[in-house]
Amino acid sequence: MKTERPYRFIISGGGTGGHIYPAIAIANEIKSRFSDAQILFVGAKGKMEMKKVPEAGYKIIGLWISGFQRRISIDNLYFPFKVLFSYVAANRIIKRFKPHAVIGVGGYASGPIMLAARGKKIPSMIQEQNSYAGLTNKRLGKKVEKICVAYEHMDRYFPQNKIVITGNPVRKDIQHVEKKREQALKHYNLKSGKKTILVLGGSLGARTINNSIIKHLQQIIDVDVQLIWQTGKFYFEEMTSKAKELYLDNIRILEFIKEMDLAYAAADVVISRAGALSISELCLVGKPVIFVPSPNVAEDHQTKNAKALIEKNAAVLVKDVVAEGKLVDEVLVLLKDEKRQAELIQNIKQLAKPNATEDIVNELMTIIK
Numbered sequence: 001m002k003t004e005r006p007y008r009f010i011i012s013g014g015g016t017g018g019h020i021y022p023a024i025a026i027a028n029e030i031k032s033r034f035s036d037a038q039i040l041f042v043g044a045k046g047k048m049e050m051k052k053v054p055e056a057g058y059k060i061i062g063l064w065i066s067g068f069q070r071r072i073s074i075d076n077l078y079f080p081f082k083v084l085f086s087y088v089a090a091n092r093i094i095k096r097f098k099p100h101a102v103i104g105v106g107g108y109a110s111g112p113i114m115l116a117a118r119g120k121k122i123p124s125m126i127q128e129q130n131s132y133a134g135l136t137n138k139r140l141g142k143k144v145e146k147i148c149v150a151y152e153h154m155d156r157y158f159p160q161n162k163i164v165i166t167g168n169p170v171r172k173d174i175q176h177v178e179k180k181r182e183q184a185l186k187h188y189n190l191k192s193g194k195k196t197i198l199v200l201g202g203s204l205g206a207r208t209i210n211n212s213i214i215k216h217l218q219q220i221i222d223v224d225v226q227l228i229w230q231t232g233k234f235y236f237e238e239m240t241s242k243a244k245e246l247y248l249d250n251i252r253i254l255e256f257i258k259e260m261d262l263a264y265a266a267a268d269v270v271i272s273r274a275g276a277l278s279i280s281e282l283c284l285v286g287k288p289v290i291f292v293p294s295p296n297v298a299e300d301h302q303t304k305n306a307k308a309l310i311e312k313n314a315a316v317l318v319k320d321v322v323a324e325g326k327l328v329d330e331v332l333v334l335l336k337d338e339k340r341q342a343e344l345i346q347n348i349k350q351l352a353k354p355n356a357t358e359d360i361v362n363e364l365m366t367i368i369k
């Protein structure tokens, strides 16, 4: 394998922020080491990465690929063709771009590109964000050189000798939010004398969390705390129109948060889905958090992600089924209890992996040598 520079890497995957942002963090770290490196992203047509990756300054090619729907769907008729076409397209991309290595971050596009890379004996690596591995990654795990993971016991899914525990790559600006509180409150036009709750529903938003907040919004308004509430694009209009009737001086409702560093910096306590990247970021920023894991993900993996923290007394868990009844009560209790907050902050910070991105790129360099 020739390794003369400039290096060329393909990063494949996407679908949600939990796959896209780690991919961008890895790309930025490669660029900071090798400014002449060429990086090509490969995603799925129509998915979030086709917008977010170019916004981050990288080129992306979209494959015609999607998952097999578990419910009966007309789209499933196309599925075998999509697999075939995307595999052919992936081979063409690999042949033209001639990468030194391919990194798969999960999501539909990972499969065809990683398989095409293996067919051409190009070194490849998986970055698995969750405490659970999906079917595609489990299969790919047998074929790749390295698997960078964020949780212990991943040998349940992958060959032990390929696993390296690095943590998840987190965007650089999220790593140092301590000094940004005043700037953050100003950004959201909120007051520094008041407590602030940040509500996050993962990159796509979370219906149960939104319903829990809207149902008890008056309770939040009554205790005079501030709210930064990310609804996700599917729920934004519904939530803003329902909230309109209330007095909203302390409430900021947002479809999607671009400046996550400022959102974290402004927060005293956080309510969040338990997506792997949100968890890694919350460990780094060290905030008291109540997790409401999504029950709608493969093998209930968000509950497993969250439990890894709950077992260490590093976060609070409210199950999705009971959230509408008790989430707002729980967050208001936590907001008053500074002793409990301090305990959670201390424990969650212990789980942070601030060097994850550097360690992943170190591993990447070993597979091309």
Ligand SMILES: CC(=O)N[C@H]1[C@@H](OP(=O)(O)OP(=O)(O)OC[C@H]2O[C@@H](n3ccc(=O)[nH]c3=O)[C@H](O)[C@@H]2O)O[C@H](CO)[C@@H](O)[C@@H]1O
Binding pocket: 016, 017, 018, 019, 021, 106, 129, 130, 200, 201, 202, 203, 204, 230, 255, 256, 257, 258, 260, 273, 274, 275, 276, 277, 278, 279, 281, 294, 297, 301, 302
């Ligand atoms: C519904 C679903 O399939 N969720 C999965 C998806 O999560 P999903 O993409 O929802 O969530 P994650 O928590 O892993 O990551 C969210 C990312 O989006 C960013 N963000 C979020 C909201 C916002 O307004 N602005 C913003 O920038 C966060 O800072 C974070 O970097 O991938 C994760 C990683 O494989 C999985 O653990 C999740 O189970």
